[in-house]
Amino acid sequence: MGSANSTLQDSAPVSFSQDLVDTLADNAASPSPSPARQNSIDAHIRARIQAELQHLRAEEQTVRDQIQAALEKENLDRERAMSGDPDSVKTSPALLADLEEVRAKVDRFHARRDLSEYPGLRENSDALVACYKNNPATPLDCSQQVDNFKASVAEIEKEHVKSLQ
Template structure:
């Protein structure tokens, strides 16, 4: 059983219709699939592309989250080192106190600039500024006002030194 070779002998020649031969030849000549098959392939490709895009977006978001966390840690570490004590970061009340201290220093600076206590100095200063404005091309013509201003400053310095003694 099955050990003998069976042979099939057909004595009639096999012939195909010309339409079948033409259809097979057209299909062999054009390697593109049918429109229905092409739709299926396109749908599968779009689905794969969409899945890959979602995967890449998720990876991108994960990387962004890691970068954000690293930057926050770096900023916190920098703030701690700037505060001097690595275990404490300045709080809002401490920062407000520092701001008030700076404001007080600015106010003291502006109070020192007030020349109302020294009318002679104020007058010579104003005369010097006016001379410079009037002689933009020849500022050396203001040498007399400069000497008067220097003399006023010297007088105020002497008074200040006497008040300290």
């Protein structure tokens, strides 16, 4: 069936142009991929590096959280051991409530420091600050303002002591 047509014939040797041979030799000698293929490979490698980096960061955060929890527990245990009374150690919410109470006390203290009741003190304080600002290189020029301020403070202190008696 077709075997008659497929006989081997002696044919002339195949020859290739020197340019083709050189190109094939160059491609065989340098197995680097084409620029498009190289860009694709680079993008794939970058994506894998980013994924691994995110994975490592997540693991690092998990380890940090575990360390933080262990340190908090260790500190709490140490405080309980030092106090002798396990119920005397405060928890974070209790400490936050205490902190808010202290902040409220500080705010009340600052409110009491309102100098509107003492206009002389306010004037002397403002004059002293202005003198220091006007004479940054020679603060000794403000000695009169300092003396006036000190006198105002001394007078207010005397009034306060009298009010306590």
